[in-house]
Amino acid sequence: MPDFAVLSSFLVAAVGLAVPLALAALGETVSERAGVINIGLEGSVIWGALGGALGSLAFGPYMGLLSGALAGAAAALLFAVFAVWLNTDQIITGTAVTIGSLGFTGAVFQSRFGTTGVALDLETVPLRELPLLSRIPVIGPALFDQALTAYLAYAMVPLLAWFLFRTRWGLALRAAGESPEAAHAAGVPVVRTRMLAVVFAGLMAGLAGAHLSLVHTGTFVENMSAGKGFIAIAVVVLGRWRPGGVLAAALFFGGAEALQFALQAFDADLPYPLFLALPYVLSLAALAGWFGRSRAPEGLALPWPKRGPQS
């Protein structure tokens, strides 16, 4: 049955494309629950891709994943120092971190591998089939014959749900995002909480980037994050700031991205760029509330402590 094969390969591609979005969006969920929107997430993704590539060349693919995550966290730390500790505008700071990250990752890559654009051939993280689960028809191979990064994303969902909604730390973190004044009055260290949340998001976005270079492609290309960090922020909204919802939303976007491959299998003349635009259009539709609305954390993107009136 050829249709069945198409469906199966579509699902495999969809999950593979969803994993980086899920990782980055799950991290960003924690950051936004703490009241910080990090447009610099895109920067963490590209640093993760480069850090993953360099780490993998030196120590192998698994250490590559780790170094990618750390590189993403470092970019997020820079963002946090400005936007949380110095309390600068979150939007402008995040934009600067993204622009700078795209520039400096290119600079590091070119200084290491030359300006001519060599094609890096990286050892990739192997796929690991989970026994039994991968035997489930149709969805089994798609969900359970993946690399470590996919299983990390799955595991993060119950873990983060438990952390955010069942622990005192999670409560404190959400309080810092909903009402920093009240949280502060109740003794929550708002600034420290927010900084940790942002760095965690950077760690996850870095892992997402490392997935791009070490699982998805096996190479590093400048600007290869290609807006994944931005889509992840839309995924958080679509997932209603809940880990389970965020994973589902990421799978939905992975599907939208994979659609181009499935459709091209049928008709090669379809306008390719329009399909590339599809995930972004769907993100906009999702934000417009076509798939239901929900409420953002009350203190999201607002400065803390509050700034005085502007001169």
Place this chain on the structure above:
Amino acid sequence: MSGLRPAAAATAALVATLAIAAALLAVGGYSPGVAFTALARGAFGSWDLFVSFTLVRATPLLLTGLAVALAFRAHVWNIGAEGQLHAGALAGVAVAIFLPLAHPLLLLPATLLAGAAAGALWASVPAAMKTRMGVGEVITTLLMNFVALFLAQFLVQGPLREARGVFNQTDEIPAAARLPTLLPDTRLHLGFLIGIAIAVALWLYLTRTPGGFRIRAVGASVRAAEVSGRFRAEPVIWRAFLASGAIAGLAGWIQVSGITHRMYEGLSPGWGYTAIAVALLARLHPLAVVLTAIVFGALSAGGAAMQREAGVPDVWVRGIEALVILAVLAVDKGLQVLGRRGSRA
């Protein structure tokens, strides 16, 4: 606030940027002295380099910088100048190629109008989502950038592809749709003057008209503006979005009309994002944007020379742009802290 303090702050931010960039270059194994000399020579080394490279590259930055400055003044976080620029370029090219007007006095205004209208249209989607559905414009304007890039890719590969069908680009626009050059034997075109005219007009609008006052009032505080009972914020936000989008749209078409004469993939190296640094360094002041656009135009022109003569990849320029933004934010913060100490003493 006196006029001198913002200038001093901007200078301090630039000096800090250069110091950090020099340190990073040294870490990267380059000689900062050689790199900066090459950069300065590439940007200011001769009258022709200054006019045909620095000022020419400053032109799209001037227009997008004004677009961002206007929006940010109203606290409309338009990160979408890049997309609006592409929309404007596409619309201008389409009108230039398909509208049968042979006279420049007819065709040029029509294309400029089309470019501005398309930019405004592109900005109207995030504007509607913000005002009707309460969706923050940061993500929506960013996402619209990607949609515009892929739309441009689709159009130059398909419906607008050149008749020869060799490259993914449009045909050359007719002579009547081209902006004339300002100085003989240079590439500087009328678009630069259009940018300066818009800067002056924006400055007059913001400081001398009730509409401009409203934009600044909404920027200071939406709630205060509405509670004062004088006007509603929504139309002001719409106006800021549309005007900002229109100016960014013009930037795209003016670049095609004045320099490239064709539309192709990758028309802009990210001017819509650099524009944020341009506007912030100018403290969102339209007249100061003229100066900061030239600073960034010089950086862009010099970046090519830096790559050629000092072996520093020109992606460094993107990194330096980000450093400028961060330096402006940090200097601002420092001034605030000093100001608070000063007022307490």
